[in-house]
Amino acid sequence: xxxxxxxxxxxxxxxxxxxxxxxxxxxxxxxxxxxxxxxxxxxxxxxxxxxxxxxxxxxxxxxxxxxxxxxxxxxxxxxxxxxxxxxxxxxxxxxxxxxxxxxxxxxxxxxxxxxxxxxxxxxxxxxxxxxxxxxxxxxxxxxxxxxxxxxxxxxxxxxxxxxxxxxxxxxxxxxxxxxxxxxxxxxxxxxxxxxxxxxxxxxxxxxxxxxxxxxxxxxxxxxxxxxxxxxxxxxxxxxxxxxxxxxxxxxxxxxxxxxxxxxxxxxxxxxxxxxxxxxxxxxxxxxxxxxxxxxxxxxxxxxxxxxxxxxxxxxxxxxxxxxxxxxxxxxxxxxxxxxxxxxxxxxxxxxxxxxxxxxxxxxxxxxxxxxxxxxxxxxxxxxxxxxxxxxxxxxxxxxxxxxxxxxxx
Amino acid sequence: xxxxxxxxxxxxxxxxxxxxxxxxxxxxxxxxxxxxxxxxxxxxxxxxxxxxxxxxxxxxxxxxxxxxxxxxxxxxxxxxxxxxxxxxxxxxxxxxxxxxxxxxxxxxxxxxxxxxxxxxxxxxxxxxxxxxxxxxxxxxxxxxxxxxxxxxxxxxxxxxxxxxxxxxxxxxxxxxxxxxxxxxxxxxxxxxxxxxxxxxxxxxxxxxxxxxxxxxxxxxxxxxxxxxxxxxxxxxxxxxxxxxxxxxxxxxxxxxxxxxxxxxxxxxxxxxxxxxxxxxxxxxxxxxxxxxxxxxxxxxxxxxxxxxxxxxxxxxxxxxxxxxxxxxxxxxxxxxxxxxxxxxxxxxxxxxxxxxxxxxxxxxxxxxxxxxxxxxxxxxxxxxxxxxxxxxxxxxxxxxxxxxxxxxx
Numbered sequence: 001x002x003x004x005x006x007x008x009x010x011x012x013x014x015x016x017x018x019x020x021x022x023x024x025x026x027x028x029x030x031x032x033x034x035x036x037x038x039x040x041x042x043x044x045x046x047x048x049x050x051x052x053x054x055x056x057x058x059x060x061x062x063x064x065x066x067x068x069x070x071x072x073x074x075x076x077x078x079x080x081x082x083x084x085x086x087x088x089x090x091x092x093x094x095x096x097x098x099x100x101x102x103x104x105x106x107x108x109x110x111x112x113x114x115x116x117x118x119x120x121x122x123x124x125x126x127x128x129x130x131x132x133x134x135x136x137x138x139x140x141x142x143x144x145x146x147x148x149x150x151x152x153x154x155x156x157x158x159x160x161x162x163x164x165x166x167x168x169x170x171x172x173x174x175x176x177x178x179x180x181x182x183x184x185x186x187x188x189x190x191x192x193x194x195x196x197x198x199x200x201x202x203x204x205x206x207x208x209x210x211x212x213x214x215x216x217x218x219x220x221x222x223x224x225x226x227x228x229x230x231x232x233x234x235x236x237x238x239x240x241x242x243x244x245x246x247x248x249x250x251x252x253x254x255x256x257x258x259x260x261x262x263x264x265x266x267x268x269x270x271x272x273x274x275x276x277x278x279x280x281x282x283x284x285x286x287x288x289x290x291x292x293x294x295x296x297x298x299x300x301x302x303x304x305x306x307x308x309x310x311x312x313x314x315x316x317x318x319x320x321x322x323x324x325x326x327x328x329x330x331x332x333x334x335x336x337x338x339x340x341x342x343x344x345x346x347x348x349x350x351x352x353x354x355x356x357x358x359x360x361x362x363x364x365x366x367x368x369x370x371x372x373x374x375x376x377x378x379x380x381x382x383x384x385x386x387x388x389x390x391x392x393x394x395x396x397x398x399x400x401x402x403x404x405x406x407x408x409x
Numbered sequence: 410x411x412x413x414x415x416x417x418x419x420x421x422x423x424x425x426x427x428x429x430x431x432x433x434x435x436x437x438x439x440x441x442x443x444x445x446x447x448x449x450x451x452x453x454x455x456x457x458x459x460x461x462x463x464x465x466x467x468x469x470x471x472x473x474x475x476x477x478x479x480x481x482x483x484x485x486x487x488x489x490x491x492x493x494x495x496x497x498x499x500x501x502x503x504x505x506x507x508x509x510x511x512x513x514x515x516x517x518x519x520x521x522x523x524x525x526x527x528x529x530x531x532x533x534x535x536x537x538x539x540x541x542x543x544x545x546x547x548x549x550x551x552x553x554x555x556x557x558x559x560x561x562x563x564x565x566x567x568x569x570x571x572x573x574x575x576x577x578x579x580x581x582x583x584x585x586x587x588x589x590x591x592x593x594x595x596x597x598x599x600x601x602x603x604x605x606x607x608x609x610x611x612x613x614x615x616x617x618x619x620x621x622x623x624x625x626x627x628x629x630x631x632x633x634x635x636x637x638x639x640x641x642x643x644x645x646x647x648x649x650x651x652x653x654x655x656x657x658x659x660x661x662x663x664x665x666x667x668x669x670x671x672x673x674x675x676x677x678x679x680x681x682x683x684x685x686x687x688x689x690x691x692x693x694x695x696x697x698x699x700x701x702x703x704x705x706x707x708x709x710x711x712x713x714x715x716x717x718x719x720x721x722x723x724x725x726x727x728x729x730x731x732x733x734x735x736x737x738x739x740x741x742x743x744x745x746x747x748x749x750x751x752x753x754x755x756x757x758x759x760x761x762x763x764x765x766x767x768x769x770x771x772x773x774x775x776x777x778x779x780x781x782x783x784x785x786x787x788x789x790x791x792x793x794x795x796x797x798x799x800x801x802x803x804x805x806x807x808x809x810x811x812x813x814x815x816x817x818x
Contacts, residue, residue: 014586043588072615074582081587165808170710173483173811177423178490179452184706202806206481206813293705297593301579304714307807387807397611398716398796399574402582404615 001034001326002134004107008056009041009048010142011113011120012081014074015156016163016303017314018112018142019403022076023069024318025110025140026056034326035108040405044080044113045120049093051100059408070311071393072403073303083116084123094127101135108136108325112318114143114154118333118357125331125353136325139333139353140318144300146195149359150351152338155317156300158310158386161199163302164188165211165387167295168203168244172211175291176240182289183231183241183282186212187275189299191248194218194363196299199383200244201375210374213241218248219362220372222257224281230373231286245274304400308389317348324350344385410443410735411543413516417465418450418457419551420522420529421490423483424565425572425712426723427521427551428812431485432478433727434519434549435465443735444517449814453489453522454529458502460509468817479720480802481812482712492525493532503536510544517545517734521727523552523563527742527766534740534762545734548742548762549727553709555604558768559760561747564726565709567719567795570608572711573597574796576704577612577653581620584700585649591698592640592650592691595621596684598708600657603627603772605708608792609653610784619783622650627657628771629781631666633690639782640695654683713809717798726757733759753794 008025010018022040029035038056041048054077060066069076084093101109111121121139128135141148146157168186175184188196194217203211213234216222222245234241249257258274275292282290313336321334332350339345365372367379375383394401417434419427431449438444447465450457463486469475478485493502510518520530530548537544550557555566577595584593597605603626612620622643625631631654643650658666667683684701691699722745730743741759748754776788784792803810 014583043586046588072582073579075586078588079586162807166713167707167711169808169811170482170712171706173481173712174423174706174710177452177484177488179455179487202808204808206811207816291706293707294703295707296702297580297583297700298576298702298704298707301583302576303579303582304575384806389807390804395799397793398571398798399578399611399613402578402615407616 002107002136003034003036004105005037005039006035006108006110007039007041007048007053007106008077008110009044009112010075010077010079011044011111011117012079012143013114013300014079015142015144015300016073016159016306017156017310019072019076020070020311020314021112021140021142021155021318023066024315025112025321026060027066027315028319028322030057032322032326039104039106040077043078044082044117045084046080046082047078048100049096053104054405054409059405065403065408068394068401069403070315071303071306071391073301076403076405081116084120097124098133106135108138110138110140110321110325112140112142114145115148115356115358115360118353121331121333122353122357136330138321138325138329139356140321141333141335142314144196145190145193147193147360147362148356149361150333150356151335152346153386155310155314157195158307159302160196160299161202161383162307162387163299163305164196164199164295165202166305168200168242169205169211171293172203172205172242175242180289181235181239182291183243185275185278185282185290185292186242186244187247187273187292187294188244190218190246192218192360192362194246197244197246198363198367198375198379201380202383202387211242212244213238214373215244215375216246216249216373217363217368218246218250220368221252222249223251227278228285230371231282243278245278247274249274303402304393306391306393307387308391309386311391313346320348411516412443412445413514414446414448415444415517415519416448416450416457416462416515417486417519418453418521419484419486419488420453420520420526421488421552422523422709423488424551424553424709425482425568425715426565426719428481428485429479429720429723430521430549430551430564430727432475433724434521434730435469436475436724437728437731439466441731441735448513448515449486452487453491453526454493455489455491456487457509458505462513463814463818468814474812474817477803477810478812479724480712480715480800482710485812485814490525493529506533507542515544517547519547519549519730519734521549521551523554524557524765524767524769527762530740530742531762531766545739547730547734547738548765549730550742550744551723553605554599554602556602556769556771558765558770559742560744561755562795564719564723566604567716568711569605569708570611570792571716571796572708572714573605573608573704574611575714577609577651578614578620580702581612581614581651584651589698590644590648591700592652594652594654594684594687594691594699594701596654596656596682596701596703599627599655601627601769601771603655606653606655607772607776607784607788610789611792611796620651621653623782624653624784625655625658625782626772626777627655627659629777630661631658632660636687637694639780640691652687654687656683658683712811713802715800715802716796717800718795720800722755729757
């Protein structure tokens with residue numbers, strides 16, 4: 001077994017559970033005979049290129065701090081969207097990175113991120129295969145988008161789904177108060193994969209009916225005529241309607257609705273997101289009161305309302321990443337497969353990073369209804385376990401208490 | 410003491426605590442010798458005009474239901490924005506209303522609402538004074554806007570403030586992850602009164618610094634040159650900046666920023682709210698990455714994250730409204746005054762509705778800093794007690810469980 005130090009870093013968009021994964025990797029690596037110093041790489045690969053490392057054993061020097069980290073949203077170590085080679089100096093970058101590894105005696109490298117970030121693991125692994133080296137490169141999954149392949153679902157998704165479903169329930173309650181026809185269009189994240197929008201299907205009114213009447217995903221062609229017909233069908237049975245759209249909804253030709261040069265009835269161009277465009281068209285065609293609500297970054301940052309299962313699984317996958325590294329693996333990501341049968345459970349393994357990097361897993365047709373405007377029973381069955389359980393987070397003066405690197409450095 | 414029935418109704422925009430007030434009035438009225446049947450008026454005065462009453466003793470027939478009602482956001486009985494006389498048939502409306510009162514032997518009328526709703530109480534009281542009658546008309550305060558006069562703060566504000574401050578903390582964490590200059594502009598509600606925007610001043614980074622770097626309220630003239638200068642001053646010490654604006658910010662001439670015909674650099678007209686306009690101007694003038702985030706209706710509907718003090722006070726003021734009615738009062742609203750001294754406490758009383766209806770309490774100059782781009786120490790001291798305490802709400806299948814009138818009818 002190799003003996004040396006390790007780096008943990010975070011990359012891509014923040015989530016509410018990415019720090020739980022960091023805590024899991026840290027806990028998994030702590031006290032291991034093969035691992036000496038545990039470095040945090042700041043701002044992902046971009047910071048590591050510049051040698052920006054912190055010693056995590058000094059930062060996370062108490063159980064209390066590690067626990068606080070687990071319920072802190074956003075990327076504790078900072079993040080980046082840097083793709084290796086984008087500078088056009090890939091060879092020089094690689095030499096620089098491996099020099100940082102050598103200087104710091106790095107034998108294990110854990111990169112917490114989504115499909116773009118897994119490309120970094122792939123590139124490092126390929127470079128090492130052709131140039132030599134003995135660093136274990138392990139991908140640790142996270143993304144609210146849930147669009148990684150070879151894994152049942154991604155850490156971070158469950159908490160985002162819980163926040164979205166809860167917000168949709170509350171928006172539905174809010175919109176139902178007036179004795180008049182009205183429509184709310186809720187926009188959630190997801191450019192190519194509609195998992196987050198689909199999670200709104202979990203939202204229920206208190207009488208058990210779905211809180212989201214219509215849900216549109218980027219996977220299935222969006223068309224305004226169909227939308228209006230769908231709305232009119234819902235209007236036959238209720239006056240206040242909640243519609244959920246992915247930011248990435250697109251027409252049959254692949255044109256994004258959010259990027260269309262829609263003009264409202266005043267001839268104003270609509271900027272803003274998909275919901276704003278949909279709002280303008282509904283207003284124009286149906287003359288009904290419409291409001292667009294964009295859940296925006298809150299859906300990925302809402303540490304005050306986490307899925308306990310998501311946080312627990314995030315920690316666990318972090319620990320499993322260390323186990324995989326110590327078992328001699330490299331160029332893999334930690335993955336999960338849902339067990340068959342009625343009881344929820346996961347089987348954890350690893351998958352070659354080639355199968356994951358730069359791939360996207362979209363919502364399958366079997367998870368939506370025949371009209372492609374809502375979830376199927378199979379979709380609900382898939383989603384439901386992921387939002388289970390609540391986390392009581394530490395509070396201070398009426399507000400959530402969160403971990404801070406700059407405070408603990 | 411008059412013996413008869415009562416009506417409770419809700420009006421104006423929903424809040425996360427308005428049903429706690431309803432529960433308080435219901436609990437206060439239940440078992441009173443003077444009060445027989447407790448009716449809920451549906452959709453406020455608009456529904457009552459049409460005789461739309463439900464018997465609340467049948468709807469809220471268990472302690473469990475009453476408790477669930479207390480943590481359910483939005484208006485359980487429905488709401489309206491109806492102003493008496495707006496139909497031009499005020500005399501006919503009044504006759505109709507008093508006929509509904511007479512037919513149902515109504516002696517007590519509790520109206521839960523904001524300053525517009527208090528106008529309804531005023532009109533009913535005035536009509537009765539000139540035409541005779543023996544109904545007690547009691548206003549029960551609620552509004553997230555905190556803009557009612559003669560009261561220390563309004564029920565519903567504390568929970569909205571807690572949600573806003575928490576979201577701003579989380580947005581600040583989210584925006585800090587990349588190693589680049591960036592600005593987020595968060596828009597909160599408040600057309601004429603900036604209380605909700607001011608509450609963002611409670612939000613703290615984990616290192617204790619304010620999470621909202623700049624806060625702009627409708628009470629003080631907003632000017633783009635000052636904004637840019639303010640931003641540049643903050644940029645001297647940090648790279649990621651969070652700005653909070655009230656939806657109602659306006660220039661020195663009283664022109665709303667949200668209504669300006671701002672064009673972005675592509676010549677597109679900006680619709681959307683104040684934050685979208687501010688975003689476009691910052692982008693144009695500073696060329697920095699900017700994102701607008703509108704907290705929208707979630708800030709008044711977020712029953713999943715309540716201020717315990719707000720919920721408790723809402724219940725209490727509901728009960729006090731019944732006490733005031735039974736003590737023979739009419740044409741008043743239940744009000745509070747904050748006790749002097751370091752310990753938070755309220756003295757509860759009633760105030761004549763004439764002093765409250767159609768009035769607005771705005772943020773005083775003493776509550777903001779000299780630059781008028783943030784809270785003063787006095788402002789913070791005022792706000793802080795209002796967001797204290799958490800509420801553990803009932804959950805079902807990973808999502809909040811909320812009360813539903815249609816289910817219990």
